[in-house]
Amino acid sequence: MFESLQERLGSILNGLTGRGALSEADVSAALREVRRALIEADVALDVVRSFTDRVREKAVGAEVLKSIKPGQMVVKIVHDELVEMLGAEGETIDLNAPAPVVVMMVGLQGSGKTTTTGKIAKRMTERQGKKVLMASLDTRRPAAQEQLRQIGEQTGVATLPVVPDQSPVDIAKRAVQAAKLGGHDVVILDTAGRTHIDEPLMVEMADIKRVSNPHEILLVADSLTGQDAVNLANNFNDRVGITGLVLTRMDGDGRGGAALSMRAVTGKPIKLIGVGEKMDALEEFHPKRIADRILGMGDIVSLVERA
Amino acid sequence: SRSSRELRDNIAGVFTKRKLDEDTLQDLEDVLLRADLGLETAMRVTDALASGRYGKDISGEEVQAVMAEEIEKVLAPVAMPLELDLSHKPHVILVVGVNGTGKTTTIGKLAAKLVEGGLSVTLGAGDTFRAAAIEQLRIWGERTGSPVVSSKLGADAAGLAFDAYEKAKEAGSDVLIIDTAGRLQNKAELMAELEKIVRVLGKHDPDAPHTVLQTVDATTGQNALNQVEIFRNVAGVNGLVMTKLDGTARGGILVSIAAKHKLPVYFIGVGEQVDDLEPFSASDFAKAIAGVA
Numbered sequence: 001m002f003e004s005l006q007e008r009l010g011s012i013l014n015g016l017t018g019r020g021a022l023s024e025a026d027v028s029a030a031l032r033e034v035r036r037a038l039i040e041a042d043v044a045l046d047v048v049r050s051f052t053d054r055v056r057e058k059a060v061g062a063e064v065l066k067s068i069k070p071g072q073m074v075v076k077i078v079h080d081e082l083v084e085m086l087g088a089e090g091e092t093i094d095l096n097a098p099a100p101v102v103v104m105m106v107g108l109q110g111s112g113k114t115t116t117t118g119k120i121a122k123r124m125t126e127r128q129g130k131k132v133l134m135a136s137l138d139t140r141r142p143a144a145q146e147q148l149r150q151i152g153e154q155t156g157v158a159t160l161p162v163v164p165d166q167s168p169v170d171i172a173k174r175a176v177q178a179a180k181l182g183g184h185d186v187v188i189l190d191t192a193g194r195t196h197i198d199e200p201l202m203v204e205m206a207d208i209k210r211v212s213n214p215h216e217i218l219l220v221a222d223s224l225t226g227q228d229a230v231n232l233a234n235n236f237n238d239r240v241g242i243t244g245l246v247l248t249r250m251d252g253d254g255r256g257g258a259a260l261s262m263r264a265v266t267g268k269p270i271k272l273i274g275v276g277e278k279m280d281a282l283e284e285f286h287p288k289r290i291a292d293r294i295l296g297m298g299d300i301v302s303l304v305e306r307a
Numbered sequence: 308s309r310s311s312r313e314l315r316d317n318i319a320g321v322f323t324k325r326k327l328d329e330d331t332l333q334d335l336e337d338v339l340l341r342a343d344l345g346l347e348t349a350m351r352v353t354d355a356l357a358s359g360r361y362g363k364d365i366s367g368e369e370v371q372a373v374m375a376e377e378i379e380k381v382l383a384p385v386a387m388p389l390e391l392d393l394s395h396k397p398h399v400i401l402v403v404g405v406n407g408t409g410k411t412t413t414i415g416k417l418a419a420k421l422v423e424g425g426l427s428v429t430l431g432a433g434d435t436f437r438a439a440a441i442e443q444l445r446i447w448g449e450r451t452g453s454p455v456v457s458s459k460l461g462a463d464a465a466g467l468a469f470d471a472y473e474k475a476k477e478a479g480s481d482v483l484i485i486d487t488a489g490r491l492q493n494k495a496e497l498m499a500e501l502e503k504i505v506r507v508l509g510k511h512d513p514d515a516p517h518t519v520l521q522t523v524d525a526t527t528g529q530n531a532l533n534q535v536e537i538f539r540n541v542a543g544v545n546g547l548v549m550t551k552l553d554g555t556a557r558g559g560i561l562v563s564i565a566a567k568h569k570l571p572v573y574f575i576g577v578g579e580q581v582d583d584l585e586p587f588s589a590s591d592f593a594k595a596i597a598g599v600a
């Protein structure tokens with residue numbers, strides 16, 4: 001597998017024997033390795049660049065603590081900056097709005113929207129005692145509406161009855177109406193997957209937003225996404241103004257650099273992560289854990305923190 | 308296509324007639340990295356490009372052409388048509404891959420192609436896990452006029468595969484395509500289930516499954532290399548389909564996969580409709596990455 005960043009930096013910087021401040025040359029040498037590590041983790045190239053610039057600023061001239069090696073010092077600075085860029089934890093779905101609060105799920109095909117809809121609905125029902133309605137606006141993919149119906153059965157969450165031949169926009173209106181009449185606290189709209197360059201479908205998505213006035217618009221994206229993460233996040237954000245991100249398939253062995261890319265280009269918080277196919281496989285986002293994962297490293301940071 | 312146009316602008320922006328020096332090579336490497344080739348493969352391509360040309364003046368078009376050539380060299384050996392051995396009746400195609408990569412949709416598209424070619428096809432609904440996976444495949448069965456063998460949600464997938472073979476044999480089908488549940492390659496238990504499906508099919512015909520097709524999503528980054536590595540080891544993947552190339556992702560990881568595994572790439576998926584499955588062309592794919600029109 002990957003050589004850890006610490007090992008790489010060690011061989012470059014350990015000649016410095018841990019005294020004094022980091023010089024411009026030391027930092028540049030280290031940042032070349034940081035760049036490699038981030039690219040291998042699928043962080044988008046432009047984001048890698050702005051990230052290394054920020055680290056350079058902080059690292060040049062930084063005092064190296066006596067008890068640790070310069071390589072470890074750089075890793076700590078890199079890690080801290082990564083955590084900061086990934087954003088604060090605990091920013092979860094906001095339900096602070098008049099009922100029914102509309103939550104709209106968007107994203108590319110197969111990213112995990114329908115599954116995540118079920119997971120979020122189950123969580124709100126069980127943990128917050130909310131009355132939730134789920135509605136499938138996916139009239140395109142074979143059996144997509146049936147999928148959400150079955151998930152509703154599995155989780156015991158209500159789903160909007162399917163009416164054949166209704167357009168996604170009409171279903172959205174009907175869902176909000178039904179939630180009002182039914183006294184639901186939350187209505188979650190599961191939309192069809194779409195590529196961000198499919199113009200008619202991007203227009204449709206904006207229309208759905210217009211008629212349903214969502215309080216939250218969550219972009220559901222695969223954590224295994226490569227460099228395209230910035231394009232898709234930017235495009236979805238431009239067209240509907242997302243309020244947060246959900247990263248799925250975090251139970252895989254990917255390094256998850258897409259998290260940093262999408263957070264960096266949209267500035268929107270990562271609200272939840274999907275960690276499995278089952279309906280309870282949804283977790284809060286912890287920037288520190290994802291930072292460790294992107295850098296592919298273990299306990300170096302705690303080592304530095306103790307120093 | 309739009310993506311190749313963007314890329315062409317991209318290259319044109321960094322590269323008009325100038326010396327092929329370190330800076331220029333770095334810019335070219337960046338273009339490849341943005342297409343998800345990964346560091347190692349991107350450097351291999353730029354090294355090949357630089358050899359014999361370093362320090363010389365070279366135009367943007369020349370660079371693109373050479374870049375496409377270098378990528379095509381890697382891809383050409385894996386561009387192969389899917390061949391069926393119809394002495395096996397049915398020829399069994401098992402479709403595997405990570406969640407949401409396009410297995411079920413690809414099966415629908417492939418069935419349509421085979422039926423159009425005059426073959427009779429049976430589909431096996433081996434995804435007994437995901438909600439409405441069976442119904443999804445059934446709709447593809449209706450669309451393509453192929454009977455679907457299915458069991459219930461939560462049933463044993465290997466058992467379904469075993470039954471599907473029997474039904475396909477009885478029906479005299481030429482081809483049996485078996486869908487499986489999506490799974491991440493690091494889930495040992497789920498991968499063991501896949502192994503079991505392969506083993507059980509072998510009881511009917513020691514050579515079955517004859518084709519083990521893995522779908523790889525073009526938006527996936529470096530993890531796709533790992534996906535192919537492990538699915539190949541566990542399930543004996545012997546062919547690939549790259550899906551979702553109709554977006555802006557260029558699927559450059561396929562170049563690394565081709566270099567490492569040399570597995571045939573039979574088709575690319577370019578949409579959600581039944582005819583959005585095209586043969587894989589090494590030269591078209593390479594040109595799209597290099598930004599040649």
Ligand SMILES: Nc1nc2c(ncn2[C@@H]2O[C@H](COP(=O)(O)OP(=O)(O)OP(=O)(O)O)[C@@H](O)[C@H]2O)c(=O)[nH]1
Pocket residue numbers: 107108109110111112113114115116138141144191192193194247248249250251252273274275276277281406407437489491
């Ligand atoms: N391992 C794992 N699988 C997931 C996760 N989230 C979703 N999946 C799986 O990913 C596949 C696609 O999920 P869906 O919820 O159908 O995705 P979607 O975005 O609704 O797909 P479309 O509606 O076709 O665009 C399914 O097999 C899910 O079980 C996750 O966090 N981890």
Ligand SMILES: Nc1nc2c(ncn2[C@@H]2O[C@H](COP(=O)(O)OP(=O)(O)OP(=O)(O)O)[C@@H](O)[C@H]2O)c(=O)[nH]1
Pocket residue numbers: 109110141193195404405406407408409410411412413434437440487488489490522550551552553554575576577578579583
């Ligand atoms: N744009 C585009 N979408 C595709 C393509 N192939 C499949 N899809 C879509 O991607 C989503 C997932 O496809 P599926 O065929 O359900 O994927 P799967 O691998 O069977 O998913 P699971 O069974 O849940 O693991 C669906 O919305 C498909 O319509 C393609 O080539 N291009």
Ligand SMILES: [Mg+2]
Pocket residue numbers: 113114115138144190191192193
């Ligand atoms: Mg869906």
Ligand SMILES: [Mg+2]
Pocket residue numbers: 410411412434440486487488489
């Ligand atoms: Mg499927």
